[in-house]
Amino acid sequence: MMKKSTLTTLFICVIVAMQTAISCSPAADNGAQLRRERLRNLDDSITVLAPSVLDSINSAIDNTQQMLAKKQANNTITTSDSLALQEYRMCLARYYWLSDHPEKADTIVQDIINFAYRQDGGYYDKHKVCRSERLNSLLANAFQLKAARNHNFHREPKQTLQLYTESYRLLFRSDNKEALPKACANLADAYIQVNDIPGAAKWYCRALFLVDSLELPKKENITLYMGLAQIYLSLHDFRTAQIYYNETERYFDLMSPQMQAYHVNNLGNFYYYTKNYPKALDTFKRMERLLIKRGMTNKFDMYLCRINLADVYLNLGQIDEARHCLELCEPYFHKNGDATALYYCNTIHIGIAARQGNAAEVERVLRSEHLAHEMPYTMVNIRNQYMRQYYEQKGNYRQAYVNLQANINYDDSLEHNRSNMRSAEIMSRFTADTLKLHHDLALEHKNAMIQTANMKTTVAVSVA
16 A cells, blocks of 8 residues: 555656646746847847838837836836836847948947846946846847947947947846857957957957857857957967868858958958958958948948958059058048048058159148057057068168067067967867867766666556
């Protein structure tokens, strides 16, 4: 009798456990899943700038505002309702950021940040994190977009790093952890902009590590390979850099239009720095065709393409084409106050004048500059090459030698070598860590399979 009772009890427990497992998706979870799916669909449409996406976003905002007005009248409004409106406004900000008028995103993003700060009685101000995962996700996205505005136009590099870092920290406490690798990649790009190659290497490696540990689709690795290629390019390991560029190229059709342009631009830079100027020209012309085909002729990427084309044309001796490209892009950088891009434009002007033996024009350009911050070393290095041509034409070989020696001294400097060694060490350790991670994941997968098999056996025996 005792045995029968025990078996009956065990059977009932198994049935209850199975029913509980089956019914562990309450309506709230279904609602959250539907909400995330709607936002993901909008995000996908924004990424490719689908023609109807702006109407879809505005329609979602209008419907949500109407719902909020009704709930407010009935005094039934919740934080979740208000969050829904801000999430759709975040979509609108992202659309503007990728459109011809990125400045329209600024006010929306700041409004969203202020909204998040006000929630739960100023909880974020005290704890530097929001109370809800959903709000953390919203605030992280706002910080990302604000940082991206700075990053693109080379503004406030310290603030850019702080915003990206804060976004990364919030995503760990959010309902959108799959966005962590992209946050790492953005941080890595920001470190490259401030000449911190070890910092960039660390964050690119962490991004790839997270793609593996979160078991995200392998296509998430694609754009990260470009970042690793940049690291190896900075280390003058051209062979490994090209391996990563080739690996990225294999998945070109899976990328968004923006990431396709980013990849082709980086590939053009690779050929430029390896002094393969004909190949660099072909690659930047490919980028230009891609942007025209995608209807992205008035966006930042096109002006970036043109300034790079100007420098390549200069190195190929095609002065008129170089000038024409500068005429097309320079007003845009003046309008947006991009000091680094304008420094590069002036560098190309100096290169053109040096080629033509026009010393007065070189001196005029130099006098017109008022540098507010330190320029990236790559930009300074390009400038120095053209300045040496200028000094040699003037017969000022002593200054040409001083200029060359400054470059050599930097390349041989303890700081530079330490930076390169640190970057190489990080990349080497990353390879070992990744192999170990893959081993651990395979072991966990095997253990999970064994546990599943044991559970099935237990249920089958219990039912029997």
